[in-house]
Amino acid sequence: MSTALTALRVLDEVAQLQPVGVTTIAERMQMPKSSAQRALKALEASGWIRQTGPGKGKGKGWVLTTKAIDIAQRVAADVGVREVARDILTELRDATGESVHLVIREGNEVxxxxxxxxxxxTRIYIPLGTRSPLHATATGKALLAHMEEPLRSEILASGLPRLTDSTITDPAHLDAELRGIRVDGKCAVVKGELREDIGSIARPVFSRSGMVVCAISVFVPMYRFPADEGRICQALTHAARQISARL
Structure with missing residues (x-):
């Protein structure tokens, strides 16, 4: 059995049984304990798994890191979403009169x-491929609010750079805002947090399994930021549900 195949099989066992110890994995895979330990250490070194709990006893063992969640979200977001969403985005532009963006997450950026x-x-041109920090964009906040808890906490703890005077840099403050988006069903809103002249309103898009895969936003220069946020949010919600249904 190749080293790579062994590692993949061990990763699968960890995913199913976490937290799990090396002895259990070796017994289930009918392999020497030393071989299982080497595979676990290789997976740990590459960022796929980590050990939990000090010492021995219940709760001690190997578990997946957030890397597995990260990869799963990238794969889901890359399955033809641009083609699926294009006409819906055009309808959203026509309904709001403003530019519309479709974004995916890569690491700590959209x-x-x-x-x-x-x-x-009169518009602010933001080209395809532009990257922006999650915490300073409406689409980023929409994605953060609905992602898995371990990954969200990891991103918030990694640092929130200040880009303007309005940028939220306190993790607790941002987490409270994200909770409102997630629990109360609010649209994510940014007013001058990425750039002082930019505002946006966003909604996440979910896969059939309920995983957030991308986000859409209505993008507005601050001098004409809509007073009717409710109408924009309603149009975004409808568009996001349409894309989700197609996915």
């Missing part, structure tokens, strides 16, 4: 994968 520009001659 990446714009599609843009439908407003017909308004």
């Amino acid at each position: 990446v714009i994968i599609d843009v439908v520009e407003t017909v308004n001659p």
Whole structure:
């Protein structure tokens, strides 16, 4: 059995049984304990698993890290979402009169994968492929609010750089805002947190299994930021549900 195949099989065992010890894995896979231990250490070194609990006893063993969640979300987000969403994004642009962005998450950033520009001659152009920090964008907040708890906590703890005077840099403050988005069903809203001249409102898009895979936003220059946020949020909610249904 190749080393890579052994590691993958061990990873699968950890995913099913976590927290699990090396003895249990060796017995289930009918392999020497030393071989199982080497595979576990290799997976730990590559960031896939970690040990929990000091010493011995219940709760001690190997568990998955958030890397597995991260990879799963990237794969789900990459399955034709741009093609699926394009006409819905155009309808959203027409309904709101403002530019619409479709983004996915990569690490601690959002990446714009599609843009439908407003017909308004005064606009702020943000090109495809632009990366922005999760904590300072409406789409980023929408994704953060609905992602798995271990990964969200890890991202909030990694640092929230200040980009403008309005940027939220306190993890507790941001976590409270995310809770309102998640629990109360609010749209994510940013006013001048990424750039002082930019505002946006966003909603997440979910896969059939309920995993958040991408987000959509209505993107507005701050000088004409909509007073009717409720109407924009309603249009975003409808568009996000349409994309989710197609996925």
